[in-house]
Amino acid sequence: MSTGESIISLRSVAKHFGSVRAVDDVSFDIRRGEFFSLLGPSGCGKTTLLRMLAGFEVPTSGAILIDGQDVSTVPPHARPTNMVFQNYAIFPHLSVRENIAYGLRKKGLSKQELAQTVEDALALIKMTGYGDRASHQLSGGQRQRVALARALVCKPKVLLLDEPLGALDKKLREEMQLELRQIQRTVGVTFVFVTHDQEEALALSDRIAVMSRGKALQIDAANRLYEAPNCKEVAAFIGSMNFFQGSLRETSGGTALVDAGPLGQLSASAAENAPGPGSQVSIAVRPEKLRLAWDKPAAGQNAIAGRIATEAYFGDRSHYHVAVEGLAEPIAVAMQKSDRLLDDASSIGRPVWISWAPEAAVLLTE
């Protein structure tokens, strides 16, 4: 199984419900065997996109290719995809075993093969011995596993999961995340995973599509989304981020100089396709990339003077809010235990210097 080759191609796919553009001209590829997540806030069109992949919705325009075949109008029962529903949709009138075997009716298996397939599936989800349970005797996590097994025994080319962990409590969710990832590695099936929980997406996925208002903003690996967001929206959605507005003065050697009004001149690393001088831009820096110091840092760094507004102590790290004159929002700074300023409350209200290296910041256009 080669990775890199695409199994799903979305070509300008759009879905409109009346005047609502639930999915708005989305084009990207999903690679064979990867764990791909659709991440975005509520109502951004994740479920709609997934339902189009499953065949429950027909795109208003555009084409969906699965394994090279245009399936845009192929009904769900004829697609090489299976889905784990958000509420699991376990058939209440069937036992666990019958639920798992549901999709195998037409596969032409002998009785023995069928029983073996179901047993293997039960083993995969660590539920051997639960075959005869009725669905209402299962816990949330178990229902989730049965839904997963029921879909996987059909040997889909793509497994679609719509917030499958959303209904579980935090601890179980974390366990299931690990297990999901492990099962995906074991079976090697392409997973398309919908979630609005960015930590979940970052932890599980090979690649993530960040969606907003029906559009796919950026499709990248987790670390790229975090380190090199391609727009303000992605930067703000993944983790926390400080933004400094300004107008671009010049770019040279991958570094951009920005006039940031009251903050003076700031620098950030710039992509090759940076806009021309004079355009309005934002400099984005993660809180943990900022340094706090009592004294003015040496030249060559970006430096801003402010006053510590709040300090929150988390043991291994501390979070500070630093109020800066001319900025409406305080700047968030996260420092590891080793770099922390004095722990005592007396640091509140004291003047302080914030600094960061140019390569720690990203230049974003509006």
Place this chain on the structure above:
Amino acid sequence: MSKRFDLLTIYGIVFLVFLYAPVLLLPVFSVNDATVAIFPLKGFTLKAYGQMVNNPALLAALKNSLVVAVGVSVVSTAFGLLAAMGVTRYKLPGQGPVMSVIMLPLVVPSIILAVALLVLVRQVFDIPLTLWTVAAGHILICVPFSMMVLMSRLEGFDRSLEEASADLGESGWMTFWRVTFPIAMPGIVASLLMCFTISLDEYVLAFFLSGLDQTLPIFLYGQLRFPQRLPMTLALGTTILIVSTIIVIFSEILRRRGVQSTKPTGL
């Protein structure tokens, strides 16, 4: 909790007595050893029941009634199921008015319905009156009941179950048989039983729409003209009463059980 004999309790008892005492007289007199239904009771006998099972006309009427009731319950439930599925899952244009029309037989006096149907059948279409016309009339009044029973069963039916079935490779028809139908099953059985009893007991429509073949209630009423046959009539009435009661209780139990098993069982 202490029992309180206030006005409301007394009212309730009186109400129940008036409601059921006359009905309970039926079995009492049916085993009384006399031809007239008056107190004091003369003695216990099952003679009337013997007469009943040995009366060919009665048995023919019983057979007619059973055939009609079975056919009516199946057809009404099929219609009721389709209608209930339609209204519980789609927002159809004109749904409100259509529903009202379907439910109309519940509020139209059956004598009026019967006369109207008779006019329609004889004058407009000129169809001879047979058990078929009786069954058609009964279906008309049974569908609303069936629909109400099945709507309560299908209300809150999780559409994603059908989507899951489609996703797992089943077409619409197989999805119906493997998912929708079994889940609706308790409602379907309840509806079958209810329609069966309605048809079995129904008098007015059957009276107007039957030809030479009588149904049981018609036969029963006919017997009242002959005083000496009264005990047999009472025996028959008692039998119908008991069978109907059992069926209704059974269908109600099924319906309750159904409602319980569809309740969300926690995630």
